[in-house]
Amino acid sequence: MTVTEETAPASHYERIGGASSVKAAVELFYERVLADPELAGYFADVDMAGQRRHLALMLTVVLGGPNEYTGRDLASAHQPLNIPVAHYVKVGEHLTATLVQLGVPGDIITDVQAVLAQVQDQVVASGDPAGA
Numbered sequence: 001m002t003v004t005e006e007t008a009p010a011s012h013y014e015r016i017g018g019a020s021s022v023k024a025a026v027e028l029f030y031e032r033v034l035a036d037p038e039l040a041g042y043f044a045d046v047d048m049a050g051q052r053r054h055l056a057l058m059l060t061v062v063l064g065g066p067n068e069y070t071g072r073d074l075a076s077a078h079q080p081l082n083i084p085v086a087h088y089v090k091v092g093e094h095l096t097a098t099l100v101q102l103g104v105p106g107d108i109i110t111d112v113q114a115v116l117a118q119v120q121d122q123v124v125a126s127g128d129p130a131g132a
């Protein structure tokens, strides 16, 4: 996966406090996403460790942190899930709200939103833009 190289500078990841801050953010993000009835179903068959790993990886990627991920690329992992744009937007909103709640500086949040826009085409279903 080459997402990290194309995304925000590593300094964002460092500025918010690195791995321990990402871990704290994951806890909040996880609660928000799984409490959202439109999103929880995607994670129903993913075990708890898998869910937390997903959210930690996602946060690290969008913050431009170190790419320690060696699994499937984003398109391979997400195209089978047939995720509509509306759900992608909702996940992005939960991420933004999490970062705001944690007091992350506005310039970092702006860059995170730019990265979300960059990777959207890999995650959102390409076959049916209207979603299912």
Ligand code: HEM
Pocket: 039, 042, 043, 046, 053, 054, 057, 058, 059, 061, 062, 069, 071, 072, 074, 077, 078, 081, 083, 087, 088, 091, 116, 119, 123
């Ligand atoms: C910037 C956006 C996203 C990034 C960077 C991202 C990252 C990832 C990564 C790296 C994996 C593979 C994890 C692994 O195999 O261990 C994954 C899997 C997964 N993602 Fe995402 N993700 C994003 C958005 C989404 C969205 C919007 C949803 C649902 C609405 C979602 C749902 C899932 C699910 C359910 C899996 C597990 C798939 C499976 O095990 O078959 N992701 N994601």
